Amino acid sequence: MNRSVAAVGTVVLIAGMATGVASLANATPSVPSQSTAIAQANAALAAHRDAIRGADGDAYAVNRTVVDSNTGATHTRYTRTYKGLDVLGGDFVVHNAPGGSFSSATVGLTAPLRISTTAGITAEAATSAAATVFQGTLAKAGAPTLVVDATAEGAAVLAYEVTLSGVKADQTPSELHVIVDANSGAVRGSSDEVKQVTGTGKSLYSGTVSIDTTPSYSMVDPVRGNGTTCDLNNGTSTCTTFTDADNTWGSGTTADRASAGVDAHYGAAKTFDYFKNVHGRNGIFGNGTGVKSRVHYGNNYVNAFWDGAQMTYGDGNGKPLVAIDVAGHEMGHGITENIIPGGLTYSGESGGLNESASDIWGNMVEFYAASAADPGDYNVGEKIDINGNGTPLRYMYDPKKDGASKNCWYNGVGNVDVHYSSGVGNLAYFFLAEGSGNTAYGTAPLCAGGTTVTGVGRAKAEKIWYRAMDVYFTSSTKYVATGTNDARAATLSAATDLYGLCSAEYKTVQDAWKGVAVTGEDAPCGGTPTASPTVSPTAGTCGAVTNGTDVAIPDNTTVSSSVVIAGCAGNASATSQVEVHIVHTYIGDLVVSLIAPDGSAYVLHNRAGGSTDNINQTYTVNLSTEARNGTWKLQVQDAAALDTGKIDTWTLTL
Incomplete structure (x- = not known):
């Protein structure tokens, strides 16, 4: 088990990801309705409140549910209140495996809430403190609301949220939400409902286009x-x-x-x-x-x-x-x-x-x-020429070219304007889509420690980023976070869902983040698995074979055990079975995959089970697209430290 808080961020979030991939799914999945998915998520939440840092005084409300139609895995978002107060940054996602069992959770809190809900300053004092940060003409201050602020690193605090309405000096309307510590009176942060881009237009840009209007010719x-x-x-x-x-x-x-x-x-x-x-x-x-x-x-x-x-x-x-x-x-x-x-x-x-x-x-x-x-x-914004010299507002391939944006993550990048700290994510996405170095769109430089990145293309990159936002980001997700709530982990999880754990796409996500100095402890892909004996089926047992030779599973190592199927024409069954017996303390450390002869990975167990000991389970897997003949591997990855074990025996029935 990995007990290093700093290292948990990526590996923990990987748990349960692969259940959303068609090629990694069980055969003939049962896809639940929205109401069933919510009921299953509520049951999982009740049984695993520690996973979402549950506390006495908490209450939860479903926000939305994503059901993976190809597998039946579900991802249910919740908001949180504490003793009746909204918890900013308290939202989380419960991920359930096909069939409705709990798989993992994405959560921003690092510990259960245990704070007093009695304010030390008045609402009037909070309003006065909030007003000091409004820049422009203030028209109205809403009544302060007590909340729990858990958006920042460190312990959550009781706070007032004050909404200030007005107009900035440049005519932009503003609905500024200011968070004021309810005991010290210090302003903890602010955010504006009105999101904008500053610029100066020079021309119209669309040319001659088709637009849809009503028969009465209204736009x-x-x-x-x-x-x-x-x-x-x-x-x-x-x-x-x-x-x-x-x-x-x-x-x-x-x-x-x-x-x-x-x-x-x-x-x-x-x-x-x-x-x-x-x-x-x-x-x-x-x-x-x-x-x-x-x-x-x-x-x-x-x-x-x-x-x-x-x-x-x-x-x-x-x-x-x-x-x-x-x-x-x-x-x-x-x-x-x-x-x-x-x-x-x-x-x-x-x-x-x-x-x-x-x-x-x-x-x-x-x-x-x-x-x-x-x-x-x-x-x-290259067409609006905001600088008056033909240059764009920002450059995704080399953010620092605008003179203010940041290419590389560092401790403190969150203190700069959000339009400039966006450069870290922009460059990571560019690496993922187009690669590093000389590209068709400009030269993309690597940060210190980065290695050459070959992009996966826009079609895959945009899918990965959207999936990460859709089911793994929370309101307080950061580039780097203590715990599970970081963008690197979320995009690796998305890549696992879409393309498989340790796939080429997964590895490119790793390289893209490394290229902007965002690193983490991920699945140790790319190494040579520990060798293990190979067993062939006995005569007359076409497609059913057991390897009972023990294979040690050291910490942070990937090992495998192989069987060879020969003389068995045709494809495997849609209801193929993999019987697995692994001796290992804390099975939440393990990722267990069946590797087909063509290299396709079918994840059987993905960081689930927490501190439970040993895996003794038979998995039904749809292998109907795979030819029977060839070398099949049971691959076991120990993705954390302090707990070890062995592959005891496994049986493949095709």
């Missing part, structure tokens, strides 16, 4: 949940939906106010289509509802923002900020906050990940749109 998209696009007429409140006499919109210049509307409407449509067609998500909100897009906001307003419900674009210095990667970026914030309860906290490393995710989605939407006028790249 309402009936194909995508009736998303509307409207004209604020350089105000900030009343917005009039664009209409047209002949369904030919705009002129491609700012002389026609509808031109900006075309870009915004097109951007909303392509973002909707991208998430639906690539990731299977039914729009930003997940329910098919379209997005409202407002253009011509304010007076020469040089920003665009997402406010939790809609998109808003300013005109900049005479040119609207409606480039498609800006649209995808801002609506990407909507994706984040609708997948994760409350979104990724918009401060510290979590805020950097939030901005990084939006940069990723903005550029992936741009690639998806495949516009000749604005082809896909890894620059952020």
Whole structure:
């Protein structure tokens, strides 16, 4: 068992991941309904409260459930309260294996909550402290609410959450949530509901495009949940939906106010289509509802923002900020906050990940749109020319090129502006998709300690990142965290789900994070497994063979035991069986896989069972795509320290 807190982050989170992969699943899975999945998750939660750092006084509410349709594994998100108070950063995910048994949990808390809920300062004092951090014209301070703040490293504290409403100096509306220590009065942090990108527009970007409107020629998209696009007429409140006499919109210049509307409407449509067609998500909100897009906001307003419900674009210095990667970026914030309860906290490393995710989605939407006028790249906001010299807002392939963003993780990167700490995630994603060094999109430099990365391509990278957010990120996920709640672990888990533990994709995720100085204790892939005897079936027993030779399983080592099937024509059965007997204390350290002759991995046991001793189980596996003949291996990985054992015997029946 690995008892090093710092090292647990990645390996613990790997537990139960592979149950979401078709090739790793049991045969003919039973896929539960949403209600059954929730009931099973609730039962698992009740039996494993220690896994989510449960405490007396806790209460939990289901936020959403993801059911893997190919295996029946489930991932149920919960929010948490403590003695009736919301716990910021207390959300978690319960992962259940096919059949409904508990597999693992993703949780931000490092210990159960044990704090007093009696405040040491008044609500009025908290409001005064919060007001000191608001920059702009403050219109209203909401009534302070007592909460438990568990978003930061270290012990959770009782705090006041104060919401300050107003307008920043640049006309951006602000809904600033300020967290004030309820005993000391110190401001612990703040985050704004309004997510934005600062820029100056120079032109319209979409060119001639097709947009969906209503038969009455209103700029309402009936194909995508009736998303509307409207004209604020350089105000900030009343917005009039664009209409047209002949369904030919705009002129491609700012002389026609509808031109900006075309870009915004097109951007909303392509973002909707991208998430639906690539990731299977039914729009930003997940329910098919379209997005409202407002253009011509304010007076020469040089920003665009997402406010939790809609998109808003300013005109900049005479040119609207409606480039498609800006649209995808801002609506990407909507994706984040609708997948994760409350979104990724918009401060510290979590805020950097939030901005990084939006940069990723903005550029992936741009690639998806495949516009000749604005082809896909890894620059952020390159068309709006915010610097006035043709340079983009950010560079994903080399973030430091903008003069402020960070390429490499270091202890303290969470203290810089979230738009700049996003560079760590941006570069890691670029490495994953395109690789390091000279690429078609620019030269991507490695951080100290990094090794050359060969990318897996955008199609796989975007799937891995979305899966990580969808079922493993919590609101307080960071690049590096004490415990299980870090982005490296989440993306490795996603790669395991999609492509298999220690797959090429898994190893590339490892290399990508290493390239930005984010390391961890992961599955020790790539080494030479400890050799073990090979056994062939006896005559007349085609497809059933046992290897009973003991194989030692040292700490942090991968070993294997082999059997050879010969003279057995055809493919294996959809209900093939692997009977496994392993002697080992603390089986939560182990990952047990069946390796087919072609190298395909079928994970049988993945860090489940905690401190239970020994594995004595028969697994049913769908091997119908695998030829019987060849060398089959039972591979056992000890992914932690302090507990050892041996492969005692195993039997393969094809």
